[in-house]
Amino acid sequence: MARFTILPLPYALILVAAACSVLGYVPYDAAPRSTGGAGHHASARTYIVLVEPPPAHTHEDDEAAHRRWHESFLLSSGAGAGSRRRVRHSYTSVLSGFAARLTDDELAAVSRRPGFVRAFPERRVQLMTTRSPGFLGLTPDGGVWNATGYGEGTIIGFLDTGIDEKHPSFHDDGMPPPPPRWKGACQPPVRCNNKLIGAASFVGDNTTTDDVGHGTHTTGTAAGRFVEGVSAFGLGGGGGTAAGMAPGAHLAVYKVCDAQGCFESDLLAGMDAAVKDGVDVLSVSLGGISTPLDKDPIAIGAFAAVTKGVLVVCAGGNSGPLPSTLSNEAPWVLTVAAGSVDRSFRASVRLGDGEMFEGESLVQDKDFSSKVYPLYYSNGLNYCDYFDANITGMVVVCDTETPVPPMSSIEAVSNAGGAGVVFINEPDFGYTIVVEKYDNLPMSQVTAVDGTKIMGYAMKGTSTSNHTATIVFNSTVVGVKPSPIVAAFSSRGPSVASPGVLKPDIMAPGLNILAAWPSEVPVGAPQSSSFNVVSGTSMATPHITGVAALVKKVHPDWSTAAIKSAIMTTSSAVDNAGNQIMDEEHRKASFYSVGRRY
Structure with a gap:
């Protein structure tokens, strides 16, 4: 989204770790790189x-x-x-x-x-998961994974921020060597193995190290190996098993972005190398504002890649829920929207009158739930910028104007002695709650509808002394219905660049996705973790990339158009309750928002 920017870690919330949002990395513009010259x-x-x-x-x-x-x-x-x-x-x-x-x-x-x-x-473009395989019907005991050998022998290329090649998701135990047609290599000091068969940098630092986190996360989502005992901050899998969509596929990583952002000339260089090296599928979790296709170098490059048999899977953008906000609209690419999965990092708000509201949080303190706290809400200080009253030991209710709570509000509550905080979702985001890891202040994020009821309770009557609340942390809840719903941030059609072609093409999980993360990149306050929860069409894209690799394994002679068609026409149009998929407001989702859900 154009209104967000990368900040130096650990202060950045990225769509991935960053100051106002997890929905984008850098503002889109056509400004030249700074050279410091004269x-x-x-x-x-x-x-x-x-x-x-x-x-x-x-x-x-x-x-x-x-x-x-x-x-x-x-x-x-x-x-x-x-x-x-x-x-x-x-x-x-x-x-x-x-x-x-x-x-x-x-x-x-x-x-x-x-x-x-x-x-x-x-131009400068934006950088636009453990429960996901099971939610999409990929299980080890049969079905597609067994039929495709987990994608063994296929090669997936990634245009991203690099990779943490030492992460356990990229071990090569039991993997065969790459196919003879592979022409790529690993740029020193990275050592190739049978999993990571290619790594090259096209940015200024000339290393493939992922110092942002985005590339490791997307790569692990698409093709991470099985890793046992995975969780993030004690949440997400209950110590379960993580895996990407095509855990048997080979990986080739082309670093085309860094903390400065992503520039088209570098992206094209990575795409050029990937096609020559021999990748089967190319994952591009990057994008900018809509541009006429004959003036869009990325669309031109993707067209050449597709004609050479490389399927290009691209993020649809994070500028929803406004219409006509798509990125990567070319008819020859597979454009991916983002939806939810059936998992919630549950943090419910229980009021003193017994009413309960389901929220979410990555900061969970089970001991906190055993006590009841005074509830504080000020209509004049509702954004929690500062406090002119004593809030020591209270649960504070705060409004937000951004998709995720601003760190400044969390710090203000904490510095003023607040015991916990309830953030009310941005109204346009409806039932979409985007979670991030913050400092260890107990908190819950609730929908705007539920937030209005909580505010009403807090302001009821002339005295607020008897208004109390607590946050009940339930760790990870699965089987949530309805799922999926369209994530509010997911960009919508109709396409501006190609209005005669329905876009996006398909929806995949992109909301609060748990996947690999470089432990050197701090998360939260700052805190290291080898897995992280991140949101965006950046996260939805590698889900489809991995699925495309599975199809390619079974049908190596199929064209890119045939693979794209097979994925779209076998997708589901209903949620896990058997009803038509809904959008962030729980209205029936249009094809301009959902494409076809896999």
Whole structure:
């Protein structure tokens, strides 16, 4: 979502660990990267330049010859001996062209060069799970997993923030080596194994280390191995078994994002390498605002990938519930919306009059539930920015204007001596509750409807001295109905770039998904954890990526269109109560929000 940004950890809530939200990483814009330079190059920005292929005698696999051809465009622009340095990426597979930093004058000179086609200013795009396999019908004792050998022999590529290659989700015990067609490798110091068969960086730090967490989470969701005894903060699985959708598949990771964000030139470089390396499916949990397809380098690159037999699965975006907010709308990609699973990290609010309201929280303190606390709510201080009254030992009710509670409000309650806090959901988010790990202040997040009733109780009568409440923590509850529902943040159609094509294509679990996490990246206050709960269409995308790998395993000769069609036409249109899937307001969901649910 354009209103959110990455902040330095541990203060960032990411859709993944970050200050106002878990629904996006960086604001979308077309601003150039900061270089800290001055003078002639201070006004330069990165362009993606499409050019005609090199002369006919150049062999397709001759990377050096392609790069010389691309550098020749800069030599004519006045770049001189610095041209080699100025070519950031040379593309030969998903498009014919290169990325380079150019001033306006240099771009004009390049555009006059014979063979020039078009140039795009580089944009910055956004980074847009243990219960999920069972919820989607994937079980070890039969069915699709057994029929496909857990996706063994297929290769999934990820364009993301890198990977924690030492995470237990990526061990290779019992796995066969990659198929002979694989051409990739692991960039030192990463050591490949039979699970992680490729790792490369296309960003400035030139390492594949995941210092954000997003890449490890999405990779584990799609194809993490079986890991026993998994939970996050004591929640999520009861010490159960975690696995991705295709635990037998091989992984290839292309780091195209870092804490600065994700830039199109790097993303295209990763896509270009993935196609040449030989991936079967490409997972792209990234996206920006809608752009005409003929002016969208990512759509152009994905088209080339699809024509070469690589299915591209993309996040639909996190700008819902407004209509026409989709990312990645090209008809040839598989665009994924986000929904809930049948699991709740239950934290119920019980009022002094006995009424109970079901909320959720990742901060759970069972001892807290044994006591009753005075309930405090101030209509004038309802956003909990500060307090001019004594709230020591009280449970405080706070409104929110963001999808997740702001850290500033939590700190204000804690610093003022509050015993716990009840956050009332943003009204537009309806029944969607996005949880994050915060400091250890007992808390619950409730829907706006329930929050209105709690506020009414807190303000009842002329005296509030007898108004009490407690938060009852029930750890993890499964079998929640109705599930799935469309997550409020999930972007909606109709598509702006391709209005004649229904988008999104399909919905998958993307709300409060528990999956692998690099322990070096703090969670919460700060706190280390090897698994984390994260939300977004970023999390829904790898679910479908993994399923696509399973289909590819059974039908290696199928086209990308056939795989896409098979997934969409075998999906379910009803929830676990047997009714039509609902949206965040518990209304019947339109196809512009749900696509088809897998």
